[in-house]
Amino acid sequence: MMSRPPFVNPLPAADRQATDRQTAALLKNFILISLLVTFMALLGILTRPIGLLAVFWPANAVLLGLLIRQPHRAHWSGWLAATLAFVATDVATGSDVKTSLVLTFGNLLSIATGFYLFRRLPIAHQTLRQPMSIVWLAIYTGLASVAAGFNGMLANPLLFQGTMIGGWKFWFTAEWVNYLAILPVILTMPGWKFPTSPWRTLWRPRPAQWRIAMPFTAVLLGLLLSLVFSGPGAIAYLVPGLLWCALSYQLFTTAVLTLLTSLWTLLGVAGGWLDLGIVINRGRDLESLRLGVTLIALAPLTVASVMTARLELLQKLQYLASHDPLTGVLNRSGFMEQAEPLFGQLTGGKRSLALMMLDIDFFKKINDQHGHAAGDLVLKNFALIAGQCLRDADLLGRIGGEEFVVLVPDCDIEQARSIAQRICDASGAYNYQIANDIRLNVTVSIGVVHTSGAADSMSVLLNLADQQLYQAKAAGRNQIVLSSWPADNAHTLN
Numbered sequence: 001m002m003s004r005p006p007f008v009n010p011l012p013a014a015d016r017q018a019t020d021r022q023t024a025a026l027l028k029n030f031i032l033i034s035l036l037v038t039f040m041a042l043l044g045i046l047t048r049p050i051g052l053l054a055v056f057w058p059a060n061a062v063l064l065g066l067l068i069r070q071p072h073r074a075h076w077s078g079w080l081a082a083t084l085a086f087v088a089t090d091v092a093t094g095s096d097v098k099t100s101l102v103l104t105f106g107n108l109l110s111i112a113t114g115f116y117l118f119r120r121l122p123i124a125h126q127t128l129r130q131p132m133s134i135v136w137l138a139i140y141t142g143l144a145s146v147a148a149g150f151n152g153m154l155a156n157p158l159l160f161q162g163t164m165i166g167g168w169k170f171w172f173t174a175e176w177v178n179y180l181a182i183l184p185v186i187l188t189m190p191g192w193k194f195p196t197s198p199w200r201t202l203w204r205p206r207p208a209q210w211r212i213a214m215p216f217t218a219v220l221l222g223l224l225l226s227l228v229f230s231g232p233g234a235i236a237y238l239v240p241g242l243l244w245c246a247l248s249y250q251l252f253t254t255a256v257l258t259l260l261t262s263l264w265t266l267l268g269v270a271g272g273w274l275d276l277g278i279v280i281n282r283g284r285d286l287e288s289l290r291l292g293v294t295l296i297a298l299a300p301l302t303v304a305s306v307m308t309a310r311l312e313l314l315q316k317l318q319y320l321a322s323h324d325p326l327t328g329v330l331n332r333s334g335f336m337e338q339a340e341p342l343f344g345q346l347t348g349g350k351r352s353l354a355l356m357m358l359d360i361d362f363f364k365k366i367n368d369q370h371g372h373a374a375g376d377l378v379l380k381n382f383a384l385i386a387g388q389c390l391r392d393a394d395l396l397g398r399i400g401g402e403e404f405v406v407l408v409p410d411c412d413i414e415q416a417r418s419i420a421q422r423i424c425d426a427s428g429a430y431n432y433q434i435a436n437d438i439r440l441n442v443t444v445s446i447g448v449v450h451t452s453g454a455a456d457s458m459s460v461l462l463n464l465a466d467q468q469l470y471q472a473k474a475a476g477r478n479q480i481v482l483s484s485w486p487a488d489n490a491h492t493l494n
């Protein structure tokens with residue numbers, strides 16, 4: 001009689017462990033999201049006025065925040081948990097199944113819209129760490145609320161015998177208020193690590209023309225909104241658009257727009273086309289309106305002036321990081337940063353350039369005989385002289401003590417030779433005044449390499465120019481050694 005083989009699990013042990021871990025993670029995700037949604041939905045339901053929809057509804061914003069911070073939870077197990085928890089909480093607190101299904105669909109539609117939009121943003125924006133982040137927060141939560149509004153259009157006539165437009169307005173406003181109040185807290189909560197996501201590469205900055213027009217369009221939308229959603233809150237509808245303007249436009253432009261929008265509000269109320277629900281003839285209302293409009297105007301103006309200061313500081317820092325403080329010409333990193341794109345355009349042989357290494361002759365002697373300050377003066381004057389021999393498009397940098405580098409784009413070898421010669425002659429002919437009664441003549445040696453697009457990298461050309469410079473020094477200084485790349489024989493010019 002044959003004995004039965006013992007039962008063998010077809011999966012190898014390692015695979016089985018991985019599957020177990022996956023199941024446990026799914027379960028954990030399911031439980032966490034169920035509990036969170038149930039708790040938050042209860043909070044919303046229990047604080048709502050009897051017979052009405054909740055105005056404070058934290059569940060959507062909290063779940064959206066969680067999914068943005070931990071996108072791996074936006075798994076089917078998470079969506080299923082959220083759906084069941086929304087429906088169950090609603091039914092358990094007295095809603096019928098049809099109502100709770102429609103409401104849940106609205107919640108999920110809004111959360112999913114917000115989630116997929118937010119995931120497109122870079123982490124810096126998701127964590128609200130850039131000036132523009134708040135604008136994206138407002139736009140994306142606004143769109144998520146628009147999606148909820150569409151569900152409200154369906155829900156209002158179906159469940160509450162209301163109008164479609166009324167449903168849209170109610171859902172849109174309720175969602176947006178909740179998102180904007182709660183989401184920043186979750187997105188900036190410390191201690192949570194944001195994962196990197198391949199989705200972020202989908203984010204593309206808008207073309208420049210769009211970017212310029214968008215803040216202004218937001219102001220116009222605010223104006224439109226104040227006509228559609230009239231009432232006391234309309235006094236603030238222009239603020240987001242104005243803040244966006246403050247982040248994007250110059251201080252003066254923001255100031256003009258702020259003035260115009262303040263006038264719009266004041267004249268609109270006086271003229272009767274803007275209904276803030278106030279009695280304009282009543283002194284108290286008029287005074288309050290004036291003060292409100294004035295104080296609201298402070299927000300965009302503050303942001304615009306902070307942005308101006310920030311921009312100026314950034315420009316200063318950028319200049320300091322890329323320029324040599326002694327001579328004012330580019331430093332090594334500034335030179336490389338500006339030279340690399342020009343070098344990149346060489347591919348295909350469509351352009352040409354010359355790279356020059358310039359080294360002041362016997363500079364150590366100047367320092368030794370006349371002091372460091374005299375050496376500094378020579379460096380400053382040499383940078384000025386060399387700069388005067390160059391065109392606007394040429395780059396001049398100081399990359400070492402008394403070593404300079406020049407990049408001349410779009411020139412042939414003869415032009416490169418004559419520019420180098422001009423620098424050599426100009427420096428040799430100049431009287432460097434280093435004290436009241438001391439004038440020096442200072443010569444320079446130059447290594448030049450000319451190429452029309454064959455070098456593999458910038459450093460190849462720099463090395464080659466350096467070799468030519470070495471030859472110029474070895475041949476007696478105060479001269480140019482020139483070569484072209486790919487290799488040919490170096491030409492020495494005295």
Ligand SMILES: Nc1nc2c(ncn2[C@@H]2O[C@H](COP(=O)(O)OP(=O)(O)OP(=O)(O)O)[C@@H](O)[C@H]2O)c(=O)[nH]1
Binds near residue numbers: 361
């Ligand atoms: N004054 C001043 N001197 C500097 C500065 N940076 C470097 N040096 C000096 O520049 C000198 C460079 O000397 P060397 O490299 O021997 O070159 P050289 O005397 O010009 O000789 P050759 O290049 O062979 O003609 C050194 O004495 C450095 O101390 C600076 O910013 N200011």
